[in-house]
Amino acid sequence: MARFTRLQVALKMAETGLVPLFSHSDLAVSKQVLGACYRGGVRVFELTNRGDFAHELFGELNKYAAVHFPEMILGAGTVVDAGTAALYLQLGANFIVTPLLNDEVALVCNRRKVAWVPGCATLTEISRAEELGAEVVKLFPGNVLGPAFVEALRGPMPWTSVMVTGGVAPEEENLRAWIRAGATCVGMGSQLFPKSLLAEGRFGELEEKVRYCIEVIGRARG
Numbered sequence: 001m002a003r004f005t006r007l008q009v010a011l012k013m014a015e016t017g018l019v020p021l022f023s024h025s026d027l028a029v030s031k032q033v034l035g036a037c038y039r040g041g042v043r044v045f046e047l048t049n050r051g052d053f054a055h056e057l058f059g060e061l062n063k064y065a066a067v068h069f070p071e072m073i074l075g076a077g078t079v080v081d082a083g084t085a086a087l088y089l090q091l092g093a094n095f096i097v098t099p100l101l102n103d104e105v106a107l108v109c110n111r112r113k114v115a116w117v118p119g120c121a122t123l124t125e126i127s128r129a130e131e132l133g134a135e136v137v138k139l140f141p142g143n144v145l146g147p148a149f150v151e152a153l154r155g156p157m158p159w160t161s162v163m164v165t166g167g168v169a170p171e172e173e174n175l176r177a178w179i180r181a182g183a184t185c186v187g188m189g190s191q192l193f194p195k196s197l198l199a200e201g202r203f204g205e206l207e208e209k210v211r212y213c214i215e216v217i218g219r220a221r222g
Helices: 006-016 027-040 054-068 082-090 103-111 123-131 147-153 172-181 195-199 203-221
Strands: 018-022 044-048 073-077 095-097 115-117 137-139 162-165 185-188
Touching: 006 018, 006 044, 006 073, 006 115, 006 185, 018 027, 018 203, 027 044, 027 054, 027 203, 044 054, 044 095, 054 073, 054 082, 082 095, 082 103, 103 115, 123 137, 147 162, 147 172, 172 185, 172 203, 185 203
Parallel strands: 018 044, 018 185, 044 073, 073 095, 095 115, 137 162, 162 185
Antiparallel strands: none
16 A cells, blocks of 8 residues: 555645655665655655566565665556556555556555556647646656646646656756746656666766755755
């Protein structure tokens, strides 16, 4: 069962502004990454559903987080069907992120009152997602749509909360562009977790990078 309500998830996404998107087959590495992100200020963390037995790693990491990082809200991403969503909900996922709009995933999450963040690329998709109960929508692929799309969206739909994924980099100019365009938060994956950093165990450097990103987002809002 999810430890956090969907409203808590949405509020914390908006508060911190950064949602790391991470995938790794090694549980020990995943624990180190989760810890570094937590110490850096992250409170919402997406573990992407990638590769065989990804759900098993998620279950172990979620139990670990509940004990060692009690304020961390852990969710599952890259979920494309209702069956997979239900599997992660059984493992205590606090939110589900999809790369596409799938009504059946919405229904599964809504029955359990778990946050659902669907991937959308048009105003029509975003509107449909909100009709289905999405508090936050994932704008994907961000590198194709760009900050100008977010700014234009906010005109006719100022109530929409957007998490941008794709095309987000841990650089001040990039982060400022997304936040000032109106993004509620940004999702960042490979740019935040380069393979060399993980291979060399530079988790202190990761913590500082996360802290820097959150500080930049805060300044951009101010």
